[in-house]
Amino acid sequence: MPIQKRGTTPRHRLGSESPCPSNHSGTVALSSRSPLSASPTNTHKKLNSDSDDKPSTRSPSHTTEASGPGNFEPPPFTDIGKKLKECNDTLADIQSLGISHVAVLPELVLVGDQSSGKSSLMSALARLNLPTSSGICTRCPFHIRMSSSKDPHFSCTISLQVEYDYVPHAIKQPNVTKRNPFPTWKPKHLTETIVFKTIYEKDLNGIGEILRWAQIAILNPSQNPEQYVPEEGAFAKENTLEVAKRSTEARFSPNVVSLEIRGLESPDLSMYDLPGVFSVSEVKDDDYLVDVVENLTRKYVGREGAIIMLALPMDHDLENSRTLKVIRELNAESRTIGVLTKADRPNFKISDTITYWLAVLDEKKQKVKKDGFYITSLPPEKALDNPSTWEASFFDAGAKNWPSHFSRFLHRCGVDQLRDHITKELGNAFTCSLPNVKRKFNSRIEEIRCHLNDLPDVPSNVEHEVRMSLKDFYASVKRAIDHQDFEEDCKELTEKFYAYLAAMKPRCIMETEMAKPRPQPLEEIVIVSDDSGNEDIGSKRPASKVPVTGSTPKRPRYSEPLTTPIKAEGSSIGTVSQSPATPTSSLPQNSEIAVKLSLLDIQKSIKHKTRGGFSDVIPLVVYETLCLRAVSQWEKPLEMYINGATSLLTRAVTKALESSLRKFSNRHIYEESSELLRVFLKDQGARQRERLAELYKNETYKAITINEVGLNYFKAQEKKQLEHYRLFIRLRAAGFIDSDLQYKRDEEMSPEEKQEQSKLLDKYKGQLLEDEFKREIDVAATVRGYYSIAATRFVDGVSMDVNSWLFRSFRDRVLDDYLDEKLGLFPYPTSNTYKALMSENPKTEQKREQLRKERDKLRAAVQKISELESSFTDYGIHQ
Structure with missing residues (x-):
């Protein structure tokens, strides 16, 4: 049976229900129950000449709903796609500000065990041939943000998001606890973003090299990151990447390497990729990393706004997944999208194999969100210029490697279907959270204003202020x-x-x-x-x-x-004393x-x-x-x-x-x-x-x-x-x-x-x-x-x-x-005397500067949300 091609029929419903509460009176979510779910898709080439005439086999639970929650005319399909992009772009902009501690922001998080196919999946979702060898994202989190642009020029910025300070000391596995999930790392008050390198040529191999060096910089927190910039930094010029990997200060970092790509053909996507959870380290001295990496996964999975993509390889039973166990312990199944990777690995000639995976897809084995599992096939050993073509060929019902037993799940096969789904999920979640996020941002801005009132700037007339204050x-x-x-x-x-x-x-x-x-x-x-x-x-x-x-x-x-x-x-005995005139009960x-x-x-x-x-x-x-x-x-x-x-x-x-x-x-x-x-x-x-x-x-x-x-x-x-x-x-x-x-x-x-x-x-x-x-x-x-x-x-x-x-x-x-x-005000004070009295200690100045930076970031975030809400009104996406 031929695979359904994108653009030949209306898109199926990708989510069973909107994440917005039913009584929400503000912005309407871009959910699968709204007219926005009818977003058009790109057209693929036909796999055979008669594919347009053949009806596609679909699950009854994934039919398109015709009605939306609001009484308004649905906007044009191009407008819907544009607004979805604006939602995700706004969310990515706010995430990059490093203010997620103020309010819960929706975010996509890709997790899985080591060797679960996460790196290949991420490359396919981003439409980049990112390196899949060890060392790219194995020692720190990775944030990828991609946005399509009308500007034909390509740009790629790799930066370091420093959320923790490094406090080195010897570590053993017992040092890793719930209260101290990342030994040697202490949280900072505000996230510091350091631009590592920006390139303007679409050199995919070059991007992979820069990412490797960016991770080296993250793992050497006491050093200037500039020396690790490939072809520019002194250390990078004199040493190979292998030498750099063996001499890092830290073996792990909770700080994030961020990749932001803008270009005409870039998909609209923002997601985190975490190191794969594993059971045994390469060397005994690194045994503590087993718990540290699992704690990192717990941190991101435990976030209330996290939409989790769980990579589960089909060459292993699901019951062996340590990451799935973490998700269950945190009761995060309802926020989890299951992604079965390596669909080309199982031996489907064995009937028990087909029976097992049919039970998984029917959610009789493991259950995540109601949308069910998505399936991908991305061989990591092959450089895929067009993953969609590979997967369309592989999941063709007539192909020998993919049994026809799975044809009813065709609408959930392929990276393109997964990308469309997670993009809408992220946009829906962000739209629903807008009122609450904006309210919390404004509340924090008011708190900062009160704090700054207690930390005033140096007055313009210093001498007058000093004299009048002392006089008073x-x-x-x-x-x-x-x-x-x-x-x-x-x-x-x-x-x-x-x-x-x-x-x-x-x-x-x-x-x-x-x-x-x-x-x-x-x-x-x-x-x-x-x-x-x-x-x-x-x-x-x-x-x-x-x-x-x-x-x-x-x-x-x-x-x-x-x-x-x-x-x-x-x-x-036999003594006399005169009672004092003043009472002494209190003495x-x-x-x-x-x-x-x-x-x-x-x-x-x-x-x-x-x-x-x-x-x-x-x-x-x-x-x-x-x-x-x-x-x-x-x-x-x-x-x-x-x-x-x-x-x-x-x-x-x-x-x-x-x-x-x-x-x-x-x-x-x-x-x-x-x-x-x-x-x-x-x-x-x-x-x-x-x-x-x-x-x-x-x-x-x-x-x-x-x-x-x-x-x-x-x-x-x-x-x-x-x-x-x-x-x-x-x-x-x-x-x-x-x-x-x-x-x-x-x-x-x-x-x-x-x-x-x-x-x-x-x-x-x-x-x-x-x-x-x-x-x-x-x-x-x-x-x-x-x-x-x-x-x-x-x-x-x-x-x-x-x-x-x-x-x-x-x-x-x-x-x-x-x-x-x-105080030096008598007999002959100078202007420096007054300035010295009005000076402040470095900690106070640093605190005021931190508060101002946070306030400016929050104001920028509120402005972006207001602009997004205004555009919703323009497109009639309000009740």
């Missing part, structure tokens, strides 16, 4: 220091500082002896001079229900003194670091330092020693205060810097100002610490005050409280007060409780002798009174010094003058 910064600092929020924060910090010191007031330990049992009410009262308590001020236990009087003694009397008058930290508990004044210790100190004959006079050194000991604990809270003050200041001035110089955040003026500001803050903070350290030394050098009125007032308050508590302790220790009853301060009691406690103390007060520790209580009251005076004075002095010196250096021109001098 200085003014912002002064406003921040004088702002109410800042002053309130400083006030709160000072109050916390004072509360911290108040909580450290010396604590008095009042016990001197062990407690005694309560006396019986009818017995004679024994008056004791010294006694001891066992409770903490402010703590409370359940009160005893036993009456205060009339009870039986609970324990015998003891007169042995306490061996440890100062209780361990955390309990403070650490300072009772453990407060000085403890034991009556017994004070007694010993007085006895030790009193001169003979003056036992009634308490030496001044006793008071001063205890006072200085109390204030010596202020070093830690002072450090906390200055840290808090400098932190407040740092936050305020840093915020001012951000607001004034943020637009220049990537320029040296911002970096230098930030660093100088940090140094200034550190230096001023250190000097302020030195000044405050002097204040602290003054307080710990000598106990002195001229505020005698204040001192007497605080002393009287403290003495009253201490004597009151001391009386309670003595009565409880003597047994007049129940041992479970706890002392309460005035602020802890209601008026009724105050009256009851006062009556209780007055009732038994007269039964005790005069307290022998009366002098010691007076000393303790004096120390606590002086502490209150000194703490108030110290907090005022510290706060005043910080405000009048540290903060003042920012309010006045101290900071302004410092920065102006350090």
Whole structure:
């Protein structure tokens, strides 16, 4: 049965359905369901004289549909072909821009196992006798783009699309992983296109030679590609291709060799050809390439917009294909066009062979797209000037090599049928994706615009910008220091500082002896001079229900003194401390670091330092020693205060810097100002610490005050409280007060409780002798009174010094003058000074340039899409 000739009948439907969604309201796809599917084909010569009279045998599923999706008159066939070309040309132009990371673009990808006939298939599709020997596309991807042109002149440009940087290191097979699919190769932000060579003569053998050298350049990424240009580069002139192949830096590259051909007779085609997947490398050291090449196939097959052409040789069972396994694992069968190559290889004299391949073509063995498998026969050992003629002769039903059993698949035999189909598939997919692609491109353009706003160019008037920005910064600092929020924060910090010191007031330990049992009410009262308590001020236990009087003694009397008058930290038995006026709930508990004044210790100190004959006079050194000991604990809270003050200041001035110089955040003026500001803050903070350290030394050098009125007032308050508590302790220790009853301060009691406690103390007060520790209580009251005076004075002095010196250096021109001098703006700045401040680091400049290049490419892509959409309107290809 003769083969159907191109042009004798309308073209059959090449796809079962349009890839466009049914509800798509924008551009109508150039699909097989639209009038565009009626594209004319070139006419072939008849294989025999009666072929026009004989009907061709076709599968019912591949009949032509007469209706399209839109209500419009179909354009002329020549217009349809033109628009399909425009679609594919626009897609190829956008692909060449290297912006596929922004939006998914449809692309044709030719994959297959090694020796599957891919190279011969690619040569036939491109109508070029490309080399089929090893080394042409075995170590990197290959992108071929061909476009017919009205210009009769031929042009061929080979370029290198560099998407990865080379980072060499030793590689073993375990180094190849999913996260690291291409060891030694690191992805770049943007694809760099390097033109390798352009020729204007249709020398097919010369093209093959250039492609070989282009791959050598790709595999030597650290070298200048120009030296590998044949007949021009120094290395190419002095070395053969075989020598170059043995001395490459890399054994593999994910970067792409691109071939773009334009000419009058060139087919409209754009596709990628990948290295063939294989199982065993030539040498053991290259075993890792098995996984690397498979990962490369996974990368391209896994792309959402990839239309996959899978080359499957008919001299091997399909089940042995590693590439088919990859496609299945990635669930990409619906995007795959199966191409059976080497149709001249099987032994069809064996009936099982025919049965097997009929099952494949009927999709009973393996299933790809609904279009089924295409079949080609392109012997690689033969140079085919006209593959179409060869295949027409081979697939002729009367030929001895091609059984008539396959005649019903004649419409899928031959490279020409495959080329027409994949061209339409690519055009359909691109047309459907146009709205989404354009939207994503515009969205990315807007993102880049925002990024570039943060990376402005150098202003035209550099001196003006520098001066005005710094002036605004200085003014912002002064406003921040004088702002109410800042002053309130400083006030709160000072109050916390004072509360911290108040909580450290010396604590008095009042016990001197062990407690005694309560006396019986009818017995004679024994008056004791010294006694001891066992409770903490402010703590409370359940009160005893036993009456205060009339009870039986609970324990015998003891007169042995306490061996440890100062209780361990955390309990403070028998101590008294005054609650500070400022709440300290947000401060650490300072009772453990407060000085403890034991009556017994004070007694010993007085006895030790009193001169003979003056036992009634308490030496001044006793008071001063205890006072200085109390204030010596202020070093830690002072450090906390200055840290808090400098932190407040740092936050305020840093915020001012951000607001004034943020637009220049990537320029040296911002970096230098930030660093100088940090140094200034550190230096001023250190000097302020030195000044405050002097204040602290003054307080710990000598106990002195001229505020005698204040001192007497605080002393009287403290003495009253201490004597009151001391009386309670003595009565409880003597047994007049129940041992479970706890002392309460005035602020802890209601008026009724105050009256009851006062009556209780007055009732038994007269039964005790005069307290022998009366002098010691007076000393303790004096120390606590002086502490209150000194703490108030110290907090005022510290706060005043910080405000009048540290903060003042920012309010006045101290900071302004410092920065102006350090930035070189005083006394004699030059134009180069301002330019240097407005310069930027190389990374920022590089980033801005990358963003601009990407923006320009995206704008060019959007413009091409808009032009294509406009041409669709002109041809009536809109709903």
